[in-house]
Amino acid sequence: MKEVCFFLGAIGCLGGAIAVIGLRNPFYSVLALIVHLISLAGLFLLLQAEFLAAAQIVVYAGAVMVLYVFVAAYVGNVEESLWEPIPGQRWIAPLLGLALFAELSIAIIGSGLKSLDTEGPTVELGFGSPEAIGRLMLERFLIAFEAASLLLLIAAIGAVVLAARRRESAPPGVQPGGEHVDSQPGSPAGIPERAAG
Amino acid sequence: MSDFAAPTIDYAGLSPVIALTAGICLVLLVGLFRLPHWVAPAKTLGVLAVTAGLCIWQWGENEDLVESALRLDELGLAASLIAIFAAAVTTILAMREPAAEDAGQGAFGALLLGSVLGMVLLAQAQNLLSFFIGLELLSIPLYVMCASAIRRERSLESGLKYLVIGSVGSATLLYGFALLYGASGSTDFGEIAAALGEGGQADDTLVLIGTAMVAVGLAFKLSLAPFHQWTPDVYQGAPTPVTAFMAVATKAAAFIALARLFEVALGPLTDDWQPALAALALISIVVGNIGALGQDSLKRLLGYSGIAQAGYMLAGVVVANETGLEALVFYLAAYCLMNLAIFVVVVVRERETEHGDDISALEGIGRSRPALAWPVTIGMLALAGLPGTSGFIGKLFLIEATVEGDYTWLGVAIVIGTMVSLAYYLRVLAAVWMRPEPEPVQTPLPAIAGASPQAPATEGPRVTPSPASERPLGAGRCVLVVGAGVVCAVATVAFGVYPDPLVDWATDAGSSLSL
Numbered sequence: 186m187k188e189v190c191f192f193l194g195a196i197g198c199l200g201g202a203i204a205v206i207g208l209r210n211p212f213y214s215v216l217a218l219i220v221h222l223i224s225l226a227g228l229f230l231l232l233q234a235e236f237l238a239a240a241q242i243v244v245y246a247g248a249v250m251v252l253y254v255f256v257a258a259y260v261g262n263v264e265e266s267l268w269e270p271i272p273g274q275r276w277i278a279p280l281l282g283l284a285l286f287a288e289l290s291i292a293i294i295g296s297g298l299k300s301l302d303t304e305g306p307t308v309e310l311g312f313g314s315p316e317a318i319g320r321l322m323l324e325r326f327l328i329a330f331e332a333a334s335l336l337l338l339i340a341a342i343g344a345v346v347l348a349a350r351r352r353e354s355a356p357p358g359v360q361p362g363g364e365h366v367d368s369q370p371g372s373p374a375g376i377p378e379r380a381a382g
Numbered sequence: 383m384s385d386f387a388a389p390t391i392d393y394a395g396l397s398p399v400i401a402l403t404a405g406i407c408l409v410l411l412v413g414l415f416r417l418p419h420w421v422a423p424a425k426t427l428g429v430l431a432v433t434a435g436l437c438i439w440q441w442g443e444n445e446d447l448v449e450s451a452l453r454l455d456e457l458g459l460a461a462s463l464i465a466i467f468a469a470a471v472t473t474i475l476a477m478r479e480p481a482a483e484d485a486g487q488g489a490f491g492a493l494l495l496g497s498v499l500g501m502v503l504l505a506q507a508q509n510l511l512s513f514f515i516g517l518e519l520l521s522i523p524l525y526v527m528c529a530s531a532i533r534r535e536r537s538l539e540s541g542l543k544y545l546v547i548g549s550v551g552s553a554t555l556l557y558g559f560a561l562l563y564g565a566s567g568s569t570d571f572g573e574i575a576a577a578l579g580e581g582g583q584a585d586d587t588l589v590l591i592g593t594a595m596v597a598v599g600l601a602f603k604l605s606l607a608p609f610h611q612w613t614p615d616v617y618q619g620a621p622t623p624v625t626a627f628m629a630v631a632t633k634a635a636a637f638i639a640l641a642r643l644f645e646v647a648l649g650p651l652t653d654d655w656q657p658a659l660a661a662l663a664l665i666s667i668v669v670g671n672i673g674a675l676g677q678d679s680l681k682r683l684l685g686y687s688g689i690a691q692a693g694y695m696l697a698g699v700v701v702a703n704e705t706g707l708e709a710l711v712f713y714l715a716a717y718c719l720m721n722l723a724i725f726v727v728v729v730v731r732e733r734e735t736e737h738g739d740d741i742s743a744l745e746g747i748g749r750s751r752p753a754l755a756w757p758v759t760i761g762m763l764a765l766a767g768l769p770g771t772s773g774f775i776g777k778l779f780l781i782e783a784t785v786e787g788d789y790t791w792l793g794v795a796i797v798i799g800t801m802v803s804l805a806y807y808l809r810v811l812a813a814v815w816m817r818p819e820p821e822p823v824q825t826p827l828p829a830i831a832g833a834s835p836q837a838p839a840t841e842g843p844r845v846t847p848s849p850a851s852e853r854p855l856g857a858g859r860c861v862l863v864v865g866a867g868v869v870c871a872v873a874t875v876a877f878g879v880y881p882d883p884l885v886d887w888a889t890d891a892g893s894s895l896s897l
Binding site: 292338343 | 447492519523
C-alpha cells in the first residue's frame with residue numbers, strides 16, 4: 186500500500202513539474218503546478234508530516250495558486266515559444282541542467298549513508314502534528330520563527346513601496362513632509378527636467 | 383502544554399537584534415505623520431548608533447544564544463559593526479536621493495534597517511535555519527531598494543535581475559542545506575561537524591555535493607566569478623546609495639557567514655572544499671580585473687573591481703586558519719572605508735552633473751572640488767593597494783595568510799591581480815587630476831520605469847518632480863555627505879599609516895572562532 190501511494194505521489198509530482206515547463210498555455214501550467222503541489226503534499230503525508238501536508242495544500246495549492254490563476258487570467262493566453270529565445274542559452278542551459286542532474290544522481294546513488302536503503306526511522310505518534318511543529322518553533326527555532334515574521338513585515342513594506350510607484354498623483358500628505366509639487370494633470374510632458382547643477 | 387520548555391533567552395546578548403527590530407517599527411511610524419524630511423534619516427541614524435553601542439558593549443562575550451541558533455562572538459559583532467557603519471553612510475547619502483524620497487524616507491529607512499538586521503543574524507547564525515532566514519532578510523529589502531528609483535528603467539531592471547538571480551542562489555543554497563541535513567541529521571553547526579567528523583561521512587558524495595551547492599549559493603550572493611554576471615548590471619541600475627550599501631555590507635556579512643559555515647560546520651571537510659574555493663578565488667581575481675578594464679561607468683567599474691576584491695578576500699577563508707580570518711576581517715573593514723569614500727563622490731557628482739556615473743563626471747574635479755577629488759583618489763589608491771593606505775596593509779595580511787596556509791600561488795595571484803587593477807584605477811585618477819572640467823550637457827529625465835507606453839496618454843498620471851531636482855544643493859547636506867567621504871578617506875589613510883587599532887580589532891574577531 187505504501188509503495189502504491191509513493192509511486193502515485195511521485196508520478197504526480199514529476200508529471201506535474203514537467204508539465205509546468207512543457208505546456209505552452211500559462212493557465213495549464215498553473216493547473217499542472219497545482220497537481221505537482223498536491224502530489225507533494227501526499228508524499229509529505231507518507232513521511233508522517235501531517236501539518237506540513239495540510240499547510241502545503243492550504244497555502245500553496247490554495248492561496249498562492251489562486252494568485253497565479255488570477256495573474257494568468259489577467260495577462261491572458263500568451264502563447265510562449267517552447268524554445269529559449271536567446272540563441273546562446275538554447276543548448277547551454279539544457280546541458281548545464283543535465284550536468285546538475287547527473288551530479289545529483291551520483292550524489293544520491295553513490296551515497297554510502299546506510300539509512301537510505303531502509304524504511305526510515307520509526308517516529309512516535311504525533312511527530313508531524315501541529316503541536317509538535319509549534320513546540321519546535323517556540324522552543325528550538327524561536328529565533329528563526331521570529332525572524333521569519335519580521336521577514337514578512339519587511340516584504341510587506343517592500344510590496345507597498347513598489348506598488349506605490351503608480352500613485353504619483355496621490356495627495357501630498359502621503360509623502361512625509363508633503364514636499365511633492367503636483368504638475369498639471371493630464372500632461373504627459375509633466376515629466377520634469379532635472380535642474381542642472 | 384505543561385511540558386513546554388521555554389528556551390533561555392539572554393536579552394543582553396540579543397540586544398543588538400532587539401534594538402534593530404524596535405528601530406524598524408519606530409522608523410516606519412515616521413511615515414504616518416507630517417514631519418520634516420530629516421526626521422526619518424535622523425531616527426535611522428539614531429537606531430544604528432544605539433545598535434553599534436550595544437555591539438561594542440557585548441564585545442568580548444562568547445556564548446550561544448537561544449538554543450544555539452546564534453553565536454555571540456567578536457566575529458559576528460565585527461561584521462555587524464561594518465554593516466552598521468555602511469548603513470549609516472548610506473542613510474546620509476540617501477537623505478535627498480530621489481529614490482528614497484519616492485519610496486518615503488520612513489519606508490526606505492525601515493528597509494535599510496531590515497537588511498542590517500538580516501546581516502547581523504546571518505553573521506551570527508550558527509544553525510542552518512537561522513542562516514537561511516538571515517540571508518533572506520538581508521536580500522529581500524535589497525531587491526526592493528534596488529528597484530526604488532521609479533524614474534529610471536534601469537533601476538527596475540536591476541531590482542528584477544537581482545531578485546531572479548538572488549532567488550536562484552537561495553534555491554541552490556537551500557538544496558545544499560537539505561543534502562547536508564540529510565547526511566548529518568542536524569541543522570546545528572556544531573552537531574553537523576560532529577556527525578560528519580565522527581560518523582566518518584565526510585567523504586560521502588551526498589555531503590560533497592551538498593557542500594558544493596552551498597558554496598555556489600553563497601558565491602551568487604558574494605558575486606564571485608563565475609556567478610557574477612548580475613553584479614555590474616545591478617550595481618549600475620540601483621540607486622547609488624543602495625549600490626554602496628550592497629557592495630560593502632552584504633560582502634561583510636556574507637563572508638563572515640561563509641567562514642563560519644565552512645570552518646565550523648564543514649570543518650571536517652576542509653581538505654575537500656579548500657581547492658574548490660581557491661579555484662573560485664582565482665577565477666574571480668582574473669574575471670574581475672579583466673572585466674573592469676574597459677568600463678566607462680564608475681558603478682560598473684566598481685562592480686567588476688568588487689568581484690576581484692571578493693576573490694582576494696576569499697583567500698582569507700580558503701586558508702582556513704586564524705591568520706586568514708584576521709586578514710579577512712581587517713580587509714572587510716578597510717574595503718568598507720575605501721569603497722564608501724569613492725561612492726560618496728559618485729553620488730555627489732551624479733547629482734551635480736549630467737554625466738551620471740560616467741567617468742567623465744569626475745573630470746577636472748581635482749582643481750575645482752578638492753574635497754571630492756581627495757577621497758576618490760585615496761579610495762582608488764587603497765583599492766589598488768598602494769602603501770600608506772589600509773588597502774596595502776590588508777593585502778599584506780591576506781598574502782601572509784596564503785603563505786602560511788600553503789596557498790602561496792593564491793598570494794601570487796593577488797599580487798598579479800593588483801598590478802592589473804592599477805590600469806583601471808589610475809584611469810579614473812587621470813580623469814580626476816589631468817582633464818579639464820567638461821561643459822555641462824542637458825539630458826531630459828526619463829519617464830517612470832515600468833509604466834506602459836500608453837499610460838501617459840490614457841491615464842495622464844501627474845508626475846511630481848522630485849524634491850532633489852527642485853532644490854539647489856543645500857549647503858548643510860553637502861557638508862554632511864562630503865564629510866562622510868572625507869571621514870572614510872581619512873580613516874583609510876590613518877589605518878594605513880597606523881594600523882594597530884584595526885589590527886587588534888581584527889585579531890579579536892579572527893581568534894574568536896578558536897580554529
